[in-house]
Amino acid sequence: MKLVYFSPHFPTNGTDFCDRLHQAGATVFGIGDAPYDHLAPRLKAALSEYYRIPDMEDGDQVLRAMGHFIHRWGRIDRFESLNEHWLEQDAAIRTDFNIPGIRSEFVENLKHKSKMSAFFKKAGVQTIRQHKYVDRAGVEAFIADIGYPIVIKPDQGSGASNTVKVCDDRDLDAFETTKLSGVNYVAEEFIDGIVLTYDGLVDRDGQVVFAASHRFEQSIMEVVNTNSHLNYYCLPSVDPEVEAAGRAAVKSFGIREKFFHIEFFQTRADNRIVALEINMRPPGAWMTDAINYSYDMDIYRAWAQMVVNNKVGGPFTGRYYTGYASRKNHIRYVNDHQAILAAHGDRIVHFAPIEDVFSRAMGNFAYQFRSEDFDEVKAIVRFIQDVER
Structure with missing residues (x-):
């Protein structure tokens, strides 16, 4: 298999x-805007060839890179980025070069929240x-039907960017004056619940x-809008209702x-499972690593084996609750880094700064930790995010 990985x-x-x-036996090529010398050594070792382009948003430059690979190596079997931002470009390249995977004629159903609902409804x-x-x-007619509060968000987008909760007419007035020109929005009923993925x-x-x-027991929308810190948990098992709804949606x-x-809401009042959205990519925000820690597996290897050989290995059994707790630079915390390591170092599996482009939602610095005891994981979150009063 010959695979081009975009933005490796x-x-x-x-x-x-x-x-x-x-490692799975694929010949891997990369297209990106970083100088080759700046690539990580392991990435260099994995790539048979790397083609640098100045502007990754320029489709013509991507086409030229693909033309180069095909001229030198022959037919390309797969094209992937595993990144929401490049979903349309990925689909266009697959369409132009007849590569298996999501094509341009279907990609709109995955980019627009207004089109996703039809597929969820079809799934029951x-x-x-x-x-x-x-x-x-x-929108006022919609509010008259369902009542306040509502949520207004871009029809196309991720990470709760430009998403607001509207509780009354004054909030609606404020949104009208601040909404972005050229952006298509949708209004949704507000669901009081947690998010289960x-x-x-x-x-x-x-x-x-x-x-x-x-x-996710926090609202990502609130985290982004208030510039707060985030926490979430990878679970060692999947709720049966989430499993049933998820499998139906995939089909x-x-x-x-x-x-x-x-993403599904589980309502606080009656535990109903309500579909929020679907993404054709790995979960973000260190969640792939959280899966590895919870299941003692290598999800990167499982994906690669599936792509190359249509096999994933396993079975994989969940054992741990893995927590994620971030911190923001502008917030003063009770416990410093050394105190966190001293108190919970035997449970912490990873810590690192977050790339600036993700920091509004994901924090400036984050920790991951695991335990078979969910209460212990929650206690570590509280210790990390305890704020000075």
Whole structure:
């Protein structure tokens, strides 16, 4: 198999994905904007050739890079970035060069929240009531039907960017004056609940071959809008209702040979599972590593084996709750780094700064830690994020 990996140097886990592809027997090529000398040594070792382009947003430059690889190496079997930002470009390249995977004619269904709901409904999964934000009169009619509060967000986007909770007419007035020109928005009912994800791998035959779940008790929207810190947990098992809804959604979307990351609300009042959105990529924010820590596995290797050989290995059994707790530079905390290591070093499996582009949601610095005791993991979160009063 010959695979082109787009932007292998960023995010940094691209190195792991390329390394495991190489180990699985694939010939891996890279296209990126970083100088070759700046690539990590393991990434250099995994790539048979790297083609640098000045502007990764320029489709013509990507086409020229692909032309180079095909002229030198022959037919390319796969093209991947595993990154939401490049979803449309990935699809365009696959379409232009007849490469298997998501094509341009389908990609709009994965980019626009307004189009996802039809697939969830087809799967028999309850969805959030939604209205395209065409004009204020239409939104007011939507509010008259479901009541305040509502959430307004870009129809296309991720990470809760430009997403706001609207609680009354005054908030709606404020949104009208600050909304971005040229951005299409949707209004959704506000769901009071936690987010449970369904993350995993689906093979060439459309079979889910691995799945895990993360639990977010905070609202990402609130974290972003208040510039606060974040915490979440990777669970050692998947809630049966999330599993059923997730599998139905994977089948409805017709996903093949992909990572998937599906977000559901679990309502606080009655524990209903309500679909939020689907992403055709690995879960972000160190969540791939959290899966590894919870299941004592290598999800990068499992993905690569699935792509190259349509096998993932396993079975993989969850054992640990893995927590993620970030800190923000502008917040004063009770316990410093050394105190955290002294108190919980035997449970901490990773800590590092976060890339600036992700820091608004993910924090400036973060820790990962695991335990078979969920209460202990929650206590570590509190210790890390204890704020000076």
